[in-house]
Amino acid sequence: MASSGASSGSVKEDRLWQRHADMAKLGGTPKGGVNRQALSAEDAAARNLLASWAKARGFTIFTDAIGNLFVQRAGSDPKAAPVMSGSHMDSQPTGGRFDGMYGVLAAFEALEALEDAGVKTKRPVMAVAWTNEEGSRFQPGAMGSAVFSGHNKLDEMLAAKDWKGVVLKEALAETLKAAPATVRPGTPGFTVDSYVEAHIEQGPRLENEKKTIGVVTAIQGSRRYIVTVDGEEAHAGTTPRAARKDAFAAATRIASAMYEATTDADDTLRFTIGRVDVAPGSPNTVPGKATFTIDMRHPRNEALDEHEKKLEQIVTSRAAPCPAHIERVTNVAPTDFDPVVIDLVRAKATELKLTNMDMPSGAGHDAMHIARLCPAGMIFVPCERGISHNEAENATPSDLAAGTRVLVEVLEALANR
Ligand code: GLV
Numbered sequence: 001m002a003s004s005g006a007s008s009g010s011v012k013e014d015r016l017w018q019r020h021a022d023m024a025k026l027g028g029t030p031k032g033g034v035n036r037q038a039l040s041a042e043d044a045a046a047r048n049l050l051a052s053w054a055k056a057r058g059f060t061i062f063t064d065a066i067g068n069l070f071v072q073r074a075g076s077d078p079k080a081a082p083v084m085s086g087s088h089m090d091s092q093p094t095g096g097r098f099d100g101m102y103g104v105l106a107a108f109e110a111l112e113a114l115e116d117a118g119v120k121t122k123r124p125v126m127a128v129a130w131t132n133e134e135g136s137r138f139q140p141g142a143m144g145s146a147v148f149s150g151h152n153k154l155d156e157m158l159a160a161k162d163w164k165g166v167v168l169k170e171a172l173a174e175t176l177k178a179a180p181a182t183v184r185p186g187t188p189g190f191t192v193d194s195y196v197e198a199h200i201e202q203g204p205r206l207e208n209e210k211k212t213i214g215v216v217t218a219i220q221g222s223r224r225y226i227v228t229v230d231g232e233e234a235h236a237g238t239t240p241r242a243a244r245k246d247a248f249a250a251a252t253r254i255a256s257a258m259y260e261a262t263t264d265a266d267d268t269l270r271f272t273i274g275r276v277d278v279a280p281g282s283p284n285t286v287p288g289k290a291t292f293t294i295d296m297r298h299p300r301n302e303a304l305d306e307h308e309k310k311l312e313q314i315v316t317s318r319a320a321p322c323p324a325h326i327e328r329v330t331n332v333a334p335t336d337f338d339p340v341v342i343d344l345v346r347a348k349a350t351e352l353k354l355t356n357m358d359m360p361s362g363a364g365h366d367a368m369h370i371a372r373l374c375p376a377g378m379i380f381v382p383c384e385r386g387i388s389h390n391e392a393e394n395a396t397p398s399d400l401a402a403g404t405r406v407l408v409e410v411l412e413a414l415a416n417r
């Protein structure tokens, strides 16, 4: 295997940092974060900016039927499957500048560093920006990589609606009109040799333990649900309690019981109700409908199964007098990354004299789907106080560059296998 050197030496910290600053203007918020939700005008602007940089370097650009955006640097063997790296450019509504964007820009910087160093690889090296990783606008999240891997069906995803009823297929068509790229025909997905995703940690461990690189070994399993409670609209001033079918009152009973049932002693289970909608949303009408989302995660599938049963039982038993149901909209099993990639990330970090530690990921990433297709792994870098999904999210230029130096060495090694 090639030893570390030319490609990582060509990673330019200033260029990488400036690219983050340029991207942060697209959907930039007054508090210094970004609101660049999937398939919005801001997402299209980010796609155009990435494509303009790629064109300037002579890389090939194409998209697919779910809007994943690929940038390819050619290899010497035209038949060899590519080594791929990337993440996502969409953000949470009050998102940070680094979640996802770092993985795309680190991958792009890796392509540029290989180019600047004049390093030839046998396999092509690709940077990818997956569509709709966050899943805050359209459900489910990690959609582009899920369709690419076959985990979700293209047609079903194109039919997804956002919270305002906009159909994804139409939002995607608008995005591709605003940010045109050659569309690879057919259902998304092609042979990939291996995949490595760089990402900010989104938690506090690296910072607390004063390590620069997280060698990611696994991602915990995650499931999402929507609970729907049907009530009956009634006059807020005149309707006695016994005559009410208050959908929000039933939803709060269900939610309280769920919080209690998901409080585990060792604080491993993650349970979040992140969105509640109440209709018709009038102060003086008893709510006729309430819906809320659940995001639940655990490293073991059996624990998720067990808690899912509890959630179902609570919906059935606590909703009266309102009919209610729970629908599972996402189910991604825990992911174990490939030992070859894990070892390579650790070895390259160590060769580059970067402090590192093995760790699992609490957050979900596109790598969890691509790991079903080919050997995959991830590289984490610290983020300030572990804050993420927050406009205050921050990371240092030198940590971002360090993670990218590891990334390019790993990609080069994989691309010459
Ligand atoms: C990704 O943003 C996640 O929710 O884990």
Ligand code: MN
Pocket (backbone or CB within 6 Å): 088, 099, 100, 133, 199, 364, 365
């Ligand atoms: Mn992310």
Ligand code: MN
Pocket (backbone or CB within 6 Å): 092, 099, 134, 389
């Ligand atoms: Mn995120």
